[in-house]
Amino acid sequence: MKSQQVNPLLILMLALGVFGIITTEMGIVGVLPQVAHKFNITAAQAGWLVSIFALVVAIAGPFLTLLASGINRKIILLTAVLMFAISNVVYACATTFDTMLIFRIIPALFHPVFFSVALVTSAQLVPAEKSSKAVAKVFTGVTAGFAFGVPLTSYLAERLSLEIAFLFGAMISVVALIGIWIWLPSCP
Numbered sequence: 001m002k003s004q005q006v007n008p009l010l011i012l013m014l015a016l017g018v019f020g021i022i023t024t025e026m027g028i029v030g031v032l033p034q035v036a037h038k039f040n041i042t043a044a045q046a047g048w049l050v051s052i053f054a055l056v057v058a059i060a061g062p063f064l065t066l067l068a069s070g071i072n073r074k075i076i077l078l079t080a081v082l083m084f085a086i087s088n089v090v091y092a093c094a095t096t097f098d099t100m101l102i103f104r105i106i107p108a109l110f111h112p113v114f115f116s117v118a119l120v121t122s123a124q125l126v127p128a129e130k131s132s133k134a135v136a137k138v139f140t141g142v143t144a145g146f147a148f149g150v151p152l153t154s155y156l157a158e159r160l161s162l163e164i165a166f167l168f169g170a171m172i173s174v175v176a177l178i179g180i181w182i183w184l185p186s187c188p
Contacts, residue, residue, distance in 0.1 A: 006125045011134055013179030014118045015141040017081050020172035021111055022145025023153055024084050025053055027169060028104075030154030034162045039097040048101060053108045061112035068113045073121050074184050080114035081177040083107050088170035092163040121184070 028035070028049050036046040068076050087107045094100040122138045123131040149172070157165035 007183045009179060010125065010183035011122055011137050013176050013183060014077075014122055014138045015144070016172060017077065017114060017118060017176035017180065018138060018141025019145045019149055020081065020084055020141075020169060020176055021107070021114060022142055023149030023172060024088060024107055024169045025111060026146065026150045027153030027165070028053075030150055031157040031162055031165055034157050034165075035097075035100070038162060039100075041097055045097070049104050052101060053104045053111075056105050056108035057111050060109055064109060065112050065116045068117065072186060073117050074180070074186050076113060076117050077121070077180050077184065078177060080110035080117075081173045081180065083110045084114075085170045085173035085177060088166045088173065092166035092170070 032043060032046045032049070035041075035049065036043050039046070084107045087103045090103040091100055094103070118138055119135050122134040126134045149169075153165045153168060156168055
């Protein structure tokens with residue numbers, strides 16, 4: 001799967017995918033008060049959106065990552081980013097808390113799979129001497145997600161609306177989806 005001529009935008013799109021995942025996963029923490037208000041529930045009930053995500057990642061993550069190991073990497077990455085985009089759109093349109101809670105499970109299933117496949121793919125797309133640098137670039141999506149994605153989600157929810165905050169997360173995932181689709185070759 002090695003390629004000497006990898007488009008640098010592909011590594012950026014993988015990092016953007018990671019950024020979108022962190023923004024979706026942790027951005028919810030900053031908007032829990034708005035979620036509680038929207039659905040007329042307590043803060044503790046709204047906190048289940050964080051807990052269910054973490055629980056699913058912890059329990060299903062190792063098994064799903066292993067199961068995905070035999071699937072085309074491009075398909076895995078595209079599917080995962082698509083699920084994050086769809087989930088964010090559902091959050092924006094949700095009329096019940098239960099709907100939102102159920103759709104926290106779906107991206108949580110894809111979270112560890114995307115991470116592991118994106119990091120391995122970035123390392124294998126470049127010559128061996130550049131693999132650690134490629135992985136580090138993809139991993140910057142985590143830092144950027146915490147430093148910019150999470151606060152921006154909170155800001156958008158407070159200043160504009162909760163729906164706009166979730167659509168921001170969807171938009172990030174759609175951009176990553178398009179970039180991965182265009183620049184990533186089919187990878188067994």
